Amino acid sequence: MAEQLILLTVGLPWLGALLCWAAGDRHPRLQHTLAVSFSVAAGIAALLLIPFGYERPLVTLPIGGAFGDFTFSPDGLGVFLAAVATVIGSLAVIFSVDYMRGEAQLGRYYAFVLFFIGAMVGLVLTTNLLLMFVFWEITALTSYALISFHNDDPKAVAGGIKALIITQFGGLGLLIGALVLFAHTGSYDILAVIANPGLLPSGALAWMAFGCLAAAAAKSAQFPFQTWLPDAMEAPTPISALIHAATMVNAGVYLLARFFPAFEGVPGWREAVMAVGMLSALLAAVMAIVATDLKRVLAYSTVSQLGYMVYAVGAGGVFAAQFHLLSHSVFKALLFLGAGAVIHSVGTRDMRQMGGLGKKMPFVRLVFVIGALALAGLPVLNGFWSKELILEVGLEHGNPLWMLIVMLVVSGLTAFYTFRMVWLVFYGQPRTELHAHDAGLAMKVALAPLALGTLSTWLLAGSFSRLLSESLPAHRIAAFPTGEILREVLTAPVTLIALLVIGLGLAAWWQRDRLTGLSQALASLGKAAANSFGFEAVNRAVVAVTQDSAEKLRSTQTGMLSWNVAYLVAALIVVLAILALGVGLP
Amino acid sequence: MNPNDAFILAVGLPVIASPVIYLIGRIATRKNPKVDLARWLALLTLLADGYFLFIAGMEFIQSRHELLIAIGAISLRLDGIALLLAAVVLALGTLVTLFSGPAVARDNGRETYFALLTAMIGTIIGLGAADDLFNLWVWFEAMALCSYVLVAFYRNEAAALEAGVKYLVQSALGTVLVLLAIGLVFANTGSLDLDEIRLAAQPSGLMLAAGALFIIGFGVKAALVPLHTWLPDAHSQAPSGISAMLSGVVIEAGLVAILRALGALHLVTVSWGALLLGFSAVNMLVGNLMALRQTQVKRLLAYSSLSHMGYILLGVGAGAVMGSEYSAAGGFFHILTHAMMKGLAFLAAGALLYSLHQAVGNHDPLVLDDLNGASRKYPLAAFAFSVAVLGLGGLPPLAGFMSKWQIFVGGFQTGNAWIMALVVFAALNSVLSLGYYAPLVNRLYRRQPAGIVEQGRPIPVLMSVPMVVLSLGVVVLGVWPSLADWLTGPAAQSLLMLFGG
Amino acid sequence: MTISIPTTVIIMVLGLIGIGIYALLTTRHLIKVIVALQLLVKGAMLALVLAGRLTGQEELGQSLAITVIIADTIVAVIGMALAVQVRRVIGTLDLRSLTSLRR
Incomplete structure (x- = not known):
């Protein structure tokens, strides 16, 4: 049963991709129908696979030789991310029915989206490091193809190639890791090295650990590779939601979390991971404050939130990182699709031209505000619980306090830019004449479940921790019931401090006119941020x-x-x- | 059928059939210019040849005994390397023959084209199996002679003539150096037989000089940088089918000649492998940088062949130095996948060149701007082209990724820091190569077609068939790489025997 | 002072090769290039014959040389045919006008 489900979750999207492509662009209705039905079917298969995460069945395709046997084994981490990829994937596809209506070359669009979904599932379910690299690269290929979907636009082409080359460059780290693993053990078995890192001499393990960190940083758009993600916003918005917010960029965090037991003993590795996460969170948050393009603000905030997750893994909080990954996937997909509805409606991404759109698009405003509150980390939305868990981890395991303080400051910055964004788009006076209309039916069908999820996924904390705890013995994750996790968060002093900082961020936005002196003092910082702190140069x-x-x-x-x-x-x-x-x- | 006889036929049939193809084709064309008998005869010959090679090859694969054949002064040995080269050249040659009809039909002398193409395929099979130094040279020279004429096939085009002249002069100089090397080895060891030379060759200055002359002499054909200067001209000016053959197998045949000669001298010095690896690094870098800013499609593909020769050298070089079987198998796997991918790329470019330029009677080169929006009108050619170049760039799930991977795995298994550094350098070069492959794909899928695309003629069906076959092959080997093990494994073992067994 | 036959032949080989390469490097005329190639091949041929003599296998050396002559003649014919076409199409045999393919 598990075997068939695994093959279905990878195979259904790929079959759908072939069919959408073969259907031909003269039959757009058929293409929409095919894409929706295959992605939804894959989503159902992935959800059915979740219970098998406890059993960890093994599926093997014998290839052998220099390529190892192609093996798949779903565990808690794998089935969880497969479910995220396919469920959010199917919602993005449903959203696309409205968003991409009337576009040319739909076959290419849907084929690559479905190809991506299948590859993402393969990436998280395989236990062969070569195969993981293969899927890793396929997601990069599809991401590139979809960023530059509008090939006539030179910005889209440049953005796609930039994303491809930077992620490939970082991907060399994973390549080295896989080669080192095979050279020393004669196989690509991930589980073996996680269970027993001593298989590799310490030098080789260090190469592998830091190689994986480089690959993860490039894939998750972390410092110093963060520059490709903002330019990737030339993609159609459902793609930004699916690939560049909710799924592919998580692959880096997944890689670090997956290998955490193997690499935590490598000297300096945990500190390096924390530093990468912290720097990404901080720099991206500052850049989000000055950006004026709606999608770029969301892109910077993605970098920043992924920074939280990377920081959490480095700090030893694999569960906190994955829990925030779940929250973030849901609320960021919601924000991106909401932004997509806005952009589709008004035809611009520049927030300076928007304003007061809430009256014309009440539904979109409602769901967008829910997502924004979760991003800002306000209770009782899912982003609040998971972010607080991460901050709590920052105090444990003897982690440096100053890093935690930086992360607390970032949560204030997050609140600030989130409210700035919501205000500029939906409130205040309209700054230009824009013809806006509320979201279409397919868009609403996609947005509503995400909004509900943002309100409720934190209730899964208990069962999620049990799933990870039981299926990932090497990770030593403790299982707690939901109630206990919530109580712990609520009683932790860090939570109070964080809420205070978030409140400060909010207050700073309401009182922004009084703070002109401060903002002038920080003008040069803003300028540097607008230039991505020199990384673009x-x-x-x-x-x-x-x-x-x-x-x-x-x-x-x-x-x-x-x-x-x-x-x-x-x-x-x-x-x-x-x-x-x-x-x-x- | 006796496998030895089958192999003699596999080597001899194309060479003997070549004049027959010419004569019958010529007579048929005289009687009725529309009849293209030469192509069908060539195709028939190659299919029959494939059957003979199959019989001989199966015998070798099953028994693992090399087939040794001597007829008068001709001595042949069917080992893993010979079988791999023969299989690749026959497969690609058959597809090219099928493809080439329309592109050469308008020019006089298509019977010359098919006769020489068939002969060239035969000589390459012979070259791979040559068992003595002078035989090696004769097959090599015969292959070169066929290719000179084919490169300058468009004999009323200034550019094709210029390319032909440069190719002829540089190759001819190379063959002279090879002759000198043969003279040195012959004078030193008193033998031309590769096995006898292996036993007799001792380290000495003259033998070192002979090795250097072999590397440079054969290296001209193998496009080692900086001996490559003829290649971008010849590969871009030849008819597209010939470009596919030149990039896909002829330069690899040059490499096989180097390996045979150096294998016989392997006791002379430890430097052979280091030299191959050195050329590997230079080839990858120079090929990629030169391709990066090209505007002519076929010239860009020609430069990319330099960098792929670098990958192949990395595989066989590490195999030769460190005895790494995965490296060697990876190198030969890359010969196979590169023949498929680069062959496909040249055929797709050739199909577009034909429909956009040649079919309307002009001989302008295909430039990048001509590709804009080609997918709207030529979906198959655009898709095939994309598969080919993305595979060349090493993206999965395409064959090029897997063959590069095998080379890399072998390199890391050696545990040698220099080779591992070279592997990382090679991977970095793959990333660099995407800098010119990816924009090319983007162009194909623009919505607004170039003016020239809108006026283009349709692509004939027979040109499409080879593209479909090769595209499928590139994808299948990318998903299931071990399908080629039966071919690359024995070739790797043969290489290890040459350099140490 | 007597000079042995092998030494003489070696000097001739080196001389022919040297002249040939020098000519290839300096000449600007296509026909001269083809002549230079001829010189080079003749040098190599002598070397083969000498190798046969030195190892006591003169017949083998000579048969090699004859094979080379055949191949070499075909190269020369193709080269001359190309030269004729170059003259016809481009209008000159000067190598400096054969530089349209570069970069």
Whole structure:
């Protein structure tokens, strides 16, 4: 039964992708129907798979040799993320029925969305590190293809290629990790190294640990690779919600959480993970404060919230990280789809042109505000509970206090930019004449469950902790009933401090006119933030140097025969010299 | 049928059939210019040849005994490397023959084209199986002669002639160096037989010089940087089917010649493998950087062949130095997947070149701007092209990812820090290569087609069939890489025997 | 002072190869390039014959040389045919006008 469900959760979306593509762009209704039915079916299969997370059945496709056997084994972490990918995936597909209506090349759109969903499921269910890398790369490929879905727009093309190249560059870390694992154990079995990290010599384990950190940082748009995510916002908005907020970017956090028991003993690894998370959370929050593009604000906030999760893993709170991942997937998908409804309706992403839209789009305002409150971390929404759990972990295990203080400050910044965003879009006076209309039926069908989820997923805390605790013995996660977790959060002093800071952030937005002196003092910081603190400049410099040296190298192809012969003679002399010196590999 | 006889036929049939194809094709065309008998004869020959190779190859695979054949001065050995090269060249050659009809039909001399293509396939099979140094040279030279004419096939085009001249002069210089090397080895060991040379060759200055001459002489054909300068010209100016053959198998045949010669000299020095690895690094970097800013599609693909030769060298080099079987198998796997992917890329580019330019009677090169929005009108060619270049860029689930992976795994298994660093460098180069492959795909899927696309002619069905076959192959091997193990495994073992067994 | 036959032949081989490569590096005329290739091959051929003599297998050396002559003649024919076409299509045999393919 479990075998069939695994194959269905990966296979159904892929089959759907083929069919959507084969249906042809002349039959858009058929394509919409196919995409919705296959993604929903995959979602159901993934939900049915959840109980098997306790049993951890093993499915093996024998390949062998340098590729290892392709194995899948759903455990708590795997079935949970597969469910997130497929359920939010199907909601994004349903949303797309309205959002993408009338677009050309729908076949390509749906094929890649479904291809992505299947790959994401494979990524979290496989226990073969090579296969994980394969799925990792397929998600990068689909992400690239969907960011630059509008290929006629040079910004979309550039954004897609940037995302592809940066995530691939970071992905080298995972590649090295997989190669090291195979070179030392002769297999790609993830579970073996998690159960017994001593399989690898400590040096090799360190390479693997930091390689995975680099890969995770690139995939989850963490410091110093965060620059691709804002540019990825050229994608159609359901894609931003699905891939760039709720699922693919979680893969990095998943990787770190999955390998935590193996890597926690590597000197400096936990501290590095915490530092990456903290820096990402802080820098992105500051950038979100000054951004004016609605989707970019959400993108920066994604980086920032993923920073919380990465920080939590480093701090030893795998459960807190995964719980926040669940909350964030739901409320950020809600925010993105809500933003998509706004953008679809008014035709711009610039918040400076919006304002007062709430009256025209009451439904969207309602659900967006729910999502925003969760992002800001206000009780009793799901974001509140999970964020407080993370902050609590920051106090444990002898983690540095100053990092926790930074994370507390970030939660204040989060509240500030969230309210700024909601205000600029839905409240105040309209700043330009915009023709707005409320969301369509398919959009509402997608938004409503997400809003309900934002209000309620925290009730799952108890059963979620039991699932992870029982199926991931190496992670040493303690299982508590929901009531106990909630009581613990409510009675923790950190919670009070955090609420105070969040309140401060709120107050700062209401009193923003009084704070002009402060904002002028911070103007240079704002300017630096608007320029992504120089990271964009670094990116541009790397590209420029590469292109420049490529162009210069072209002059060596002179097109003159005598030069070609001269190269040949020179090469002969060099080879003779190397042979005369007897150069060999040490 | 006796497998030895089958193999003699597999080597000899294309070479013997070549003049027949020419004559009959010529007569048929004279009588009725519309009849394209030469192509069908060539196809028939290659299919029959495939049958003979199958019989001989199965015998070798099952018994694991190399087939040794000597007829007069000709001596042949069917080992893993020979079988791999023969299988790749026959498979790709058959598809190219099927593809080539329309693209050369308008020009006079299509019977020359098919006769020489068939002969070239035969000579490459022979080259892979050559068992003595002079045989090796003869097959190599014969292959080169066929390819000179094919590169300059469009003999009224200035660019094609220029490419042909450069190719001929550089190759001819290379073959002279090989002859000198043979002279040195012959004078030192008194033998031309590869096995006898293996036993007799001792470290000495002259033998080192012979090795250097082999590397440079054969290396011209294998497109080692900086001997590669003819390649972007020849590969971009040749008819597209020939470009596919040149990039897909001819440069690899040059590499096999290097391996055979150096294998015989493997006791002379420890530097052979280090040299191969050195060329690997240079080839990857230079190929990618040169491709990055190209505007002509076929020239871009030609430069990317340089970098893929680098990956192959990394595999076989690490196999030769460290005896790593996965490395060697990965290198040969990459020869196979690169032939499929680069063959597919050139055929797809060729199909577009044909429908956008040649079918309307102009000989302009296919430039990147011509690809804009091509998917609207040519969905199959655009899809095939995308599969090919994304596979070349090493993205899963396509074959190129898996063959690169096997090379990398082998490299890390050696445990040698230099080779591991080279693997990381190779992976970095894969990322760099996406910098020119990805924008190419983006162009194909624009909504607004280029003007030239809107006026383009349809792609003939026979051009589409090879594209479908190769696309499927690239995907299937990407999902199920071990399907090629029966071919790459024995080739790897043969290589390890050459360099140490 | 007497110079042995092998030494003489080695000097001739080196001389032919040297002249050939020098010509390839410096000449700007396509026909001269083809002549230079001929010189190079002749040098290599002599080397093969000499190798046969040095190892006491003169017949083998000579048969190699004859095979090379055949192959070499075909190269020369193709080269000349190309040159004729170059003259016809491009209008000159000067290598400096054969530089349209670069970068």
